[in-house]
Amino acid sequence: MASNNGRSASESFKAQALVYRHMFSILDSMCLKWIIDSHIPNIIHDHGKPITLLELVLVLQIPSTKVDRIDVFMRYMTYIGYFDIVRIQDGNQEEEKEAFALTAASELLIKGTENPCISPVVEFVIDPVHSDSFNYLSKWFSDENRRLYEITLGKPLWEYLDKNPRLMGLFNDAMASDSQMIKLALKDHHMAFEGLETIVDVGGGNGTTAQIFSEKFPALKYIVFDLPQVVKNLKGCNNLSFAGGDMFESIPKADAILLKLVLHNWSDNNCIKILRNCKDAVKVSSKDKKGKIIILETVINEE
Ligand SMILES: C[S@@+](CC[C@H](N)C(=O)[O-])C[C@H]1O[C@@H](n2cnc3c(N)ncnc32)[C@H](O)[C@@H]1O
């Protein structure tokens, strides 16, 4: 039997499958974009029950030449967790038919209801202008100082967005929709905010997260702190105000600091600088033991 670096053929074929799986996983992202662009989660939701392939292609107005391709793509999206295939009774007929039902994942892609929808995050992350940057990771690693977007977009992302209203709209919608998910967590973790009077949302963008917190905890005073160009045209209201500045310089004083999706953008050394400034900001103002820093990030469970 032919061998490869002393490995068995079976081991090498498994390894090849692993490489091909990752190579083609870009298609998972693109199919995810496809179901959002084609509004398929909304179509099934509006249909009110699982939808058959024929019903779906009628709504999508797919040319007959592509109907079997839709079947393949819908089955693939079912395989990776976006739909369930269920059997339903077809009208008055005795015969059962297969139909596509929403799953917990595709329910999160339905737009325009009161439930959280994270389609805008997908739309921003997969947008060609944004995702093209990921082609240049090796260039970024060989560059001593510049951050990825400085290499690929010619300037820091925040400056690029400032000059590109379309992408800025997508980014703001992405962050806002990600923040909607917090509502689910706030139901059970409100004790984290009890006893606080003031809170600074560091890197708080256009204030959507602070707005969600302020609806839940109206007695709290919120300061949304972000780069001057991000907050320059934003108006506060009631208990919510905006402050422009640089978190690497100093952060407004408060009982608590919120850091949502901020630390993941920075190296460990820069995170330490940000956290030191957060500590200074809560140290001075906190009464009793109120001061705290609340970090909202994706956690990798290594187990
Ligand atoms: C990924 S966004 C997170 C936005 C928001 N926290 C949310 O989750 O919706 C990171 C934010 O950090 C801000 N930011 C970047 N550098 C900053 C700095 N030096 N000082 C303050 N904010 C900064 C950006 O403008 C951006 O709004």
Ligand SMILES: O=c1cc(-c2ccc(O)cc2)oc2c(O)c(O)ccc12
């Ligand atoms: O493109 C992104 C996406 C994120 C992001 C969105 C939602 C999450 O739950 C985690 C991460 O964060 C980004 C980010 O911080 C950034 O500076 C640029 C782009 C993105």
